[in-house]
Amino acid sequence: MDTYDLITIGAGSGGVAASRRAAAHGARVLIVENDRVGGTCVIRGCVPKKLMMYAAGFRELLREAGGFGWDGLDGRFEMNRWAAAKKAEIDRLEEVYRRLIAGAGVELLKGRAKLAGPQAVEVNGRSFQAGRILIATGAAPARDAISGLDAAMTSNEVLDLRELPASVLVMGGGYIAVEFASILAGLGSRVMLAFRDRLPLRGFDPDLRARLARALEERGLQLACGVPLKALKRASAGFVLERDDGTRFEAAAALNATGRRPVTAGLGLERVGIEVAENGAIPVDADSRTQAVGIWAVGDVTNRRNLTPVAIAEGRAFADTEFGQRPTRVDHRTVATAVFTEPSVGTIGLSEPEALERGPTDVYESEFTPMKTAFAGGTQRTYMKLVVDGRDDRVLGAHMIGPDAPEIIQSLAVALTCGATKRDFDRTLAVHPTAAEEFMLMREPQRRTAA
């Protein structure tokens, strides 16, 4: 029987990061993958989605170019050409991942892994032994929120479209739903976005949620919100969505973006005494230990913050702690995140309601039409908010909707991670003329709330 220091199940963001780091610490590592190397992010998530977002962005760019004196830039989007170029890029990236794994000295095995005991894994009928096992099997689209969802595309299939549907019903109000709704509209589909809440992006700052909903409507998307969805049915022209109040919506295509569920079926968790939580996640402690001695889990399968950088950080923290004699934990509180809609959203830290629950809060805001938008005759406004602790002046949250919001928030994340105060923002010199400088120029709080 082959014996390793570590067997990792799943070659996605978390599994690859953990395996490479463990190997760098001198461990003998086997990584098992039953699909393509790179996982959700590289093959059917962040990367192809962003490539699709870039394609969609040219519509607005071409329109704006007219305002700057450019002529004759009108064009037609050929999805087939984009799909071929995207396929080539994802194939290239998968190869890069394979080389990174091999270069680190990690062995890669193709097959579906199943736990055979606390230190044993079965793959393709063979048994492998390991001192430690890491589960990094990720998550997959949930298909049971309402009846009939099975017939709809998920994010997996929408990224492989070769022809743009004339109209699409997007179901869901989370970031994946709003991103694809925005992208498909940018490419030229007529889009309807249906979800149960009154506003999209539950959990984000309410001012971002309201502004995103308004901006999407201004771009021509139809928002069907505030009513629970009931059933999706096939119709002669495509699909019909029925809602609890009896309203019906039709479209040529349907996209199910109602949520994702951890991948644990068939893993043999019962053989090692791991019981999944109600939402299907593998419960772990702050060091990613499962209930079974010798078995750890990282990434989306643990349903903590389901983002690539978080899965990578959890994987590396596990490897540094277990193989590098460097105990490390991931701080899940200050995680910056982006929503790649048009306009885009960037956010880090506490929302205004979350800060108010903790105590006195000062809220600084700025709203303006960016120079480039205004010059091109556009009306889309950029909105920024800083949420500040009213007692010690610490910036607890930074939120933005507008062009380049994800890039701007990424840089601000350093300041917030370091515990910057509003005074630190005030004494930071601006880069002019930029949109980002507005975060340094907010003088008086819009609201000052004593708890």
Ligand SMILES: Cc1cc2nc3c(=O)[nH]c(=O)nc-3n(C[C@H](O)[C@H](O)[C@H](O)COP(=O)(O)OP(=O)(O)OC[C@H]3O[C@@H](n4cnc5c(N)ncnc54)[C@H](O)[C@@H]3O)c2cc1C
């Ligand atoms: C459409 C979409 C867009 C996204 N956009 C972003 C974004 O912009 N930014 C961001 O940070 N995050 C984004 N995410 C989330 C991000 O992709 C995930 O958080 C990240 O990939 C999680 O990594 P992971 O290692 O936990 O799992 P995964 O990357 O999903 O990897 C798990 C791997 O395990 C394999 N596997 C499963 N079971 C077995 C088994 N029994 N045996 C062997 N192999 C197995 C799977 O095939 C898979 O390759 C997006 C996700 C989606 C779906």
